[in-house]
Amino acid sequence: MSEETPILKGALLEELTEFFKSIGEPGYRGKQAFIRINRFQARTLSEFTEFPLALREKLEAMGAFPDLPIIQTSKDADGTEKAVFAAGTDRRDEETKKIEAVWIVSEGRRTACISSQVGCTLNCAFCATGTMKFRGNLKAWQIVDQVYGLMRHRGSSMAADDPERLTNVVFMGMGEPFYNYDQALRAAHLLHNPHGLNLGARHITISTAGVVPGIERFTSEGQPFNLAISLNHPDPEGRRDIMDITDRFSLPDLLAAVRAYTKASGKPVMFEFVMIPDKNMGKENVEKLVAIAKSVNCKINLIPLNTNLHNWRRPTDEEMVEFQNALRQEGILAFNRGSPGRRVGGACGMLALTG
């Protein structure tokens, strides 16, 4: 914890141990604090019942335990719920920085979809977040606090028999995680830590729009988490048309980095494919997508277009099935992920503080 104000949330176990020693307390307080924060999702220091009152007051005076409050929630009839969090005030214009996270209920899973930035520097044509003003990176504690806040709000625990048990976390909310690499990966490790939620690495997915240096770093560090790539078009020109990041990192370079990842990790990559009729669903696109999928160890998630930023049409259910079948006939693992949370603006591509 190198910052002036020590923030207990977001700190690793060894950092907490060192911190407590540095203020003249026994090192084991670090583990106690870590468990309170990351396993029991404590919201205030008053929940640190094993700490003497004087120590709690000392930490309180240091401002060591900030909160990421939920300021609004909206629940879809399908059980999915979106929450808006206040992530502090923008010093430039005093406006509250708000972020969104979604508790997705789908196919027997309960997945927290969380944000890594306030807004996004990229501008994917199908994504409402890309139209927002970028207001900065989130700290690791603000990333994990979205999960903990959603769990508290839903009355969810990690108990095996809890019908509300959290099963997955995906870094697919606002922002590009690999443009906030250190904090995003720190957050993933906090969620994975056995003294915290102990969420399996295979249940945590980091999704990137295609930041090649981030993928290379993820690979070289041997990160245990799943990697998802927001692919959305199998052709370099077509992809440039809907994803401006293609100008920075070309599709061939992206695919080379992904192949190196699958080879090094022995794991498949998950390609996300937002389906936009007249843009990426034609026969030639299917053929190119099949060629890519046969050259990379991958699965493909098909997602119907959820936004209406350019008067593009959402595919019909029949078009979705036809596209999926065309991939499956070629032996490609392709799944139709649908649009949980769409009625409350919580589905893929919709997070822009509306709805």
Ligand code: SF4
């Ligand atoms: S899809 Fe992701 S990377 Fe693209 S604009 Fe939206 S939040 Fe940013």
